[in-house]
Amino acid sequence: MTSPVLRIPHTLVRYTDESRIDTLLQAYDREGLDALVTRLGVNVRVSGGKTILMLAAERDHLLATTSLLCRHADVAAVDDSGKTALHYAAMSGADGVAEVLIDAGAPVDMRDAEGRTPLWYAAARNYPDSAIVDVFLRAGANPRLRDHHGVNANDML
Template sequence: VIDKLYQLGAAPSKGFWVGLLNQATRKGETALMAASKAGHVATVRKLLEYGSDVNGTSISGNTALHLACAKGLPQVAEVLIDGGAHVAMAAADGCTPLLRAATSTSTSTLKLLLTRLNQKDIDARDKEGFSALHLAAKTGKVGALTALLDHGMDVGMKRSGASNADGSETPLISAVRAGQTDAVALLLGYKADVEQRTGGRTPLGWAASEGKMRVARLLVDIGGADLLAIDKKTGRVPRQLAEACGHIQTSQLLSKMARGEWLQLRPEDQCSQPSHEMALAHVPPAPHILRDRGNKEAW
C-alpha cells in the first residue's frame, strides 16, 4: 500500500509525500510510531525508506524507538536504531528508550540497548530520579534486573534529584515498597544492602509499615535484616511500625521472628540485649532473670 501511494504521489514531489508520512495525530503520533508500537517490522522499514522522521516526537516526547521499547519489540527497535534513531533521547518525563525497556516484558530489547549505550546513558534517570534499575525493581521485571546488574549497574545506586526523604532510595527499597517479592529476592542475591535507609527507615521498616509480610520475611530470612532497627523519625522498630499502620498480622509475624531469633542466642548474649529493645520487639527477658524476679508465669 505504501509503495502504491508513493508511486501515485511521485508527480507532486517526493517532499509532498515525506510531509504526508510525517503527519501526526492529536497525540503527535506519526505513521512510523503507529507501525513501531504495533510491531510491523516491514512497514517500519518501508516508512524509513521513504523518509519518515525516525526521531520525530509525540506530544509526550516519545519517539518511535521509545514506543517500540515500551512494547518490548527488539526487531523493531533494531531497525529504528539502524535507521538513525537516537538511543539516549529523553521523553517529556525524562525516560530514555532504556528506561522504557526496563519495564517491558522483553529482556531482549533491553539487552540490545545496552550494547548501543555508553555507561552515562545506561545510568540515566527519569524526572523523578529513578534509574532503569529502580524501574525494573518497582515493576518486578527480574529479567531486566538481571541483565542490568550483569552489565555492571550498581545494585546500591541511589535515586537522584529527589527530596531528602527519598534521595537515598535504592532499587531494593523500590522493590520492597512495591511488594515485588521476586525482585527483592533477586536483589538480595546480588548483595543489596539490607540496612540502607530511606527517610530514616530500613527496607524492613518500609515492608512493616506497608504490610508487606512476604517481603518482610525475605528480608529477614535471606538478607538477615535487623528486626530491632529503630526508625529515625518515629523511634519505632519494624514490629511497632506495622502495628501503628494497622498491619496487625505483619506485626505479629515480626514479633514472632524477633522472639525466635532471640531464643537462639546464648544465655550470656541474651542478657546483653538492651531491655528496651527486647520490650519493643515483644521479646521476653532471659529465663533466669524472670526466675530471679519470681515471675515464672511470664516465661
C-alpha cells in the same frame, strides 16, 4: 587559534526519559533494553534520580532486574530521596526481585532520607506475613532501626 575542546567526564550522571524505559520494561523488550544500556550506560537515571534497576524493582520485573545485574548495575545506587532498588522492591512487595538484589550484594539496612530501610517499607506496605518481610528477615535486616519519626519495622509487624 583553535578553541579548547570541552571534555565531559564519563563519571557524570546521564538521564533519559522514564516513559521510554517503562515501555521497554512492560514489553520486556530485551534487545531494546540492551541497546539503551549499551548506549547510555547501565546506571542511567530518570527524573528523581532513579536508575533502570530501581524502575525494574519497583515494577517487580525479575527478568529485567536479573539482566541489569548481569550487566553490573549498581545495587547500592541511591535516588534523590536516598532509596535503593531494594527499597523499591520492598514497596512493591517484589520478594523475588528483593532476593536477587540481596544475593547481588544490595545493602539490606540502607536508610533513605527519612531514615527508612527496605524492611520498614515492606512492613508498612505489605501484610506482616507476606513473603517480602520474610526475605528481609532471613537476610538479616534489623527490624529495630527507627526512622526519623521513631517508628521501626517491629512496630508494624
